[in-house]
Amino acid sequence: MKTSAFIRKYYLDRSDSRSVKWSRGRKQGCLPMWIADMDFRCDERVTRALKDFIQAGDYGYTNLPDDYYQVFCSWHEKRNHILYQQEWIRFTKGAVNAMYQIIHSLTEENDAILISTPLYPPFKAAIKNCKRKVIESPMKNDDGYFTFDYKDIEKKFKTKNVKMLMLCSPHNPVGRVWKKGELEELFELCRKYHVLVCSDEVHSDIIMPDQEFIPSLALKKYQNQTISIIAASKSFSLAVFSHCHVVIPNKKIRDRFIRYQQENNTASVNAFNALPTYYNYIYGEEWLDAVNNVIFDNYHYLKQELGGYMEMSNLEGSYLLFLNLGRYNTCKSAAECLADRCRILANPGESFGKGYENWVRLNLATSPENIKKAADSVLQLIRSKEK
Ligand SMILES: Cc1ncc(COP(=O)(O)O)c(C=O)c1O
Known part of the structure; x- marks a missing residue:
C-alpha cells in the first residue's frame, strides 16, 4: 500500500x-x-476479529487459539528465517515485565548485569529494582552511528564478574539493527566469560528496507546462553494488551524460569490479550x-x-x-x-x-x-x- x-x-x-x-x-x-x-x-480485519470475540460475550476462562504457536512460529520463520519451537515459549505481561522475571529467575541478588548505553531507561531500572548491580558500557558514536565498545565490555566482563548482558536488538534509542558479525563478537565474549544474554527484540518488525534483522537465537552456536524477549506490541502498537513472549531454548535455563513463574503465579497467559498478536500475525x-x-x-x-x-x-x-x-x-x-x-x-x-x-x-x-x-x-x- x-x-x-x-x-x-x-x-x-x-x-x-x-x-x-x-x-x-x-x-x-x-x-x-x-x-x-x-x-x-x-x-481493519484485526479489529473485526476482536469485535467478534467481544460480541460473543463469552468472557470466561479461555484457551489460546489452537494454532497460536503455529501462527507465532510461521511469522518469525517467514520474516526472520528462524524456526522457534513451541516448548521454548513462555508468556509475560509485557516486555519490561519479562526483564524483571528473567533477572529474578536467572541471576542472584547483587549479581552484575551489563548494558550498553545510551539505552531505554527501564533496562537500568529493572536491574536496580531487582537489587542487581548495573554495569554500563558506553557505546562508541561516529556521527550518529553507534557501535559496541568490545574492549570495554571485555574489560568489565573480566573485572566485574558480570552474569548477564541485557541487549536491545534493534536498539532503542540509537536505532541500530545489529549486524551478524557484531552479534557474533558480542556473544563470543559472553561465551568466554559465562555471561547469559537477554535479548529484547520488541522492535524487530520495524526494519528499514536496506537492513536485515538477525534474531539473537539465529546464532546457533550461542543458543544455549541466550534468552529472547519477543512481542508484537511495538510492531502493531498493542501496548494496552501487555502480551509478550520469552523464548528459551536451553532446557535447564527454561526450567529455572518456569519454576520462578510457578512460584510467583506468573505462568498463565491471558488469552484475550494474546488475540491482537495472533490476529496481527495472521492479517497484519x-x-x-x-x-x-x-x-x-x-x-x-x-x-x-x-x-x-x-x-x-x-x-x-x-x-x-x-x-x-x-x-x-x-x-x-x-x-x-x-x-x-x-x-x-x-x-x-x-x-x-x-x-x-x-x-x-x-x-x-x-x-x-x-x-x-x-x-x-x-x-x-x-x-x-x-x-
Ligand atoms: C526495547 C523496549 N523494550 C520494552 C519496551 C516496553 O514494552 P512493554 O510495554 O511490553 O513492557 C519498550 C517500549 O518502548 C522498548 O522500546
Whole structure:
C-alpha cells in the first residue's frame, strides 16, 4: 500500500483520546513525539476479529487459539528465517515485565548485569529494582552511528564478574539493527566469560528496507546462553494488551524460569490479550509493511531537513530517532528546549544515559504532516540561532 493511501485509511487522530502520548501533549500544548506507540489504527480485519470475540460475550476462562504457536512460529520463520519451537515459549505481561522475571529467575541478588548505553531507561531500572548491580558500557558514536565498545565490555566482563548482558536488538534509542558479525563478537565474549544474554527484540518488525534483522537465537552456536524477549506490541502498537513472549531454548535455563513463574503465579497467559498478536500475525503483514514505509519516509524527510544542522542516529530499525540538538539547544536539556521553543514533546536524551543532555528521542510513527510540522518548528529554532 502506498504511504498516502495508508495514511488516509489508518492515521488515527488521537488528540482528544486518553492516549498517554497525546494527553500529555494536550496538557503542555505540544505535538507529542515522546513514548513509543503509533498514531495508526489497527488493521481493519484485526479489529473485526476482536469485535467478534467481544460480541460473543463469552468472557470466561479461555484457551489460546489452537494454532497460536503455529501462527507465532510461521511469522518469525517467514520474516526472520528462524524456526522457534513451541516448548521454548513462555508468556509475560509485557516486555519490561519479562526483564524483571528473567533477572529474578536467572541471576542472584547483587549479581552484575551489563548494558550498553545510551539505552531505554527501564533496562537500568529493572536491574536496580531487582537489587542487581548495573554495569554500563558506553557505546562508541561516529556521527550518529553507534557501535559496541568490545574492549570495554571485555574489560568489565573480566573485572566485574558480570552474569548477564541485557541487549536491545534493534536498539532503542540509537536505532541500530545489529549486524551478524557484531552479534557474533558480542556473544563470543559472553561465551568466554559465562555471561547469559537477554535479548529484547520488541522492535524487530520495524526494519528499514536496506537492513536485515538477525534474531539473537539465529546464532546457533550461542543458543544455549541466550534468552529472547519477543512481542508484537511495538510492531502493531498493542501496548494496552501487555502480551509478550520469552523464548528459551536451553532446557535447564527454561526450567529455572518456569519454576520462578510457578512460584510467583506468573505462568498463565491471558488469552484475550494474546488475540491482537495472533490476529496481527495472521492479517497484519501488509499493514506492517506500509508502516515501515511511512517510518522510512518520515526518517528521510527529517534527515533531509535537519541532517545538515545536527547529528542524528542512523535509523536502521525501530521508529525512534535519536537527535543531537547540539549548539541549538538553549536550555539545560534539549527536551526542555524542544518543548519550550518548538512545542514538541520528546524523550530527554539524559534519561537514556549520562552525557546525552543535548539529545532527544523522537517517535516517528505518525503522519508525514506531523513530521513536517515538527521539522518546520525545529528549523525555526535553527534560524533564530543563526541570525
Ligand atoms: C526495547 C523496549 N523494550 C520494552 C519496551 C516496553 O514494552 P512493554 O510495554 O511490553 O513492557 C519498550 C517500549 O518502548 C522498548 O522500546
